[in-house]
Amino acid sequence: MSEEQGIVVRLRSDGMADIMTEKKGGGEGCGASHSCHSFGTGNRMITRTRNRIGARAGDQVSLNLRSGLFVKSAAVVYLLPIIGFIIGAAVGTSLNQAIGIGARTGAVLFGLGGLGVGFLITIMISKWTGVKGILTPEIAKIISRGSGDGVSVAVDPVCNMLVDPATASASLEYRGTTYYFCNPGCKQAFSRNPGQYLG
Numbered sequence: 001m002s003e004e005q006g007i008v009v010r011l012r013s014d015g016m017a018d019i020m021t022e023k024k025g026g027g028e029g030c031g032a033s034h035s036c037h038s039f040g041t042g043n044r045m046i047t048r049t050r051n052r053i054g055a056r057a058g059d060q061v062s063l064n065l066r067s068g069l070f071v072k073s074a075a076v077v078y079l080l081p082i083i084g085f086i087i088g089a090a091v092g093t094s095l096n097q098a099i100g101i102g103a104r105t106g107a108v109l110f111g112l113g114g115l116g117v118g119f120l121i122t123i124m125i126s127k128w129t130g131v132k133g134i135l136t137p138e139i140a141k142i143i144s145r146g147s148g149d150g151v152s153v154a155v156d157p158v159c160n161m162l163v164d165p166a167t168a169s170a171s172l173e174y175r176g177t178t179y180y181f182c183n184p185g186c187k188q189a190f191s192r193n194p195g196q197y198l199g
């Protein structure tokens with residue numbers, strides 16, 4: 001699960017890119033079947049990724065699901081329980097006389113307490129960074145560039161269906177980009193309010 005390959009289908013304004021990946025091990029392989037060339041078979045999925053290396057639509061890329069940013073923050077986060085234990089042990093040692101227990105007992109009790117607090121903070125930070133998208137996959141490298149303007153597959157921005165631009169039943173140019181739709185209804189919805197679909 002550490003590396004996966006896909007094709008860039010759409011660049012987003014926030015520096016992210018939508019990648020189409022094939023689900024592996026589901027059903028028949030590419031060789032014998034013609035189903036690889038029909039779109040929307042359910043074997044494909046769209047993954048939103050960080051695009052820090054400037055991949056373009058149509059490029060074949062590999063994804064790294066464990067970004068360097070995550071590894072760095074994890075190292076700090078996992079130190080917190082240990083720091084909590086050390087602080088707790090020190091507090092327990094100095095407070096033992098005030099609460100009438102032995103120095104060693106105090107150190108152990110407060111040390112475990114500090115450990116627990118450290119774990120709680122770790123969990124909170126993990127949740128928070130999860131929300132901030134630290135675990136978002138990242139484009140690791142560009143395997144091959146798409147051909148020129150080369151979008152070989154497009155995503156209907158309204159319903160997120162995969163559409164083959166060559167056979168799309170509707171398309172619309174908006175601010176220099178051509179969007180493709182699975183049917184005229186989606187095109188209509190898009191042209192009424194493009195901003196709603198291009199977040």
Ligand SMILES: [Zn+2]
Nearest residue numbers: 156159182186
């Ligand atoms: Zn559609």
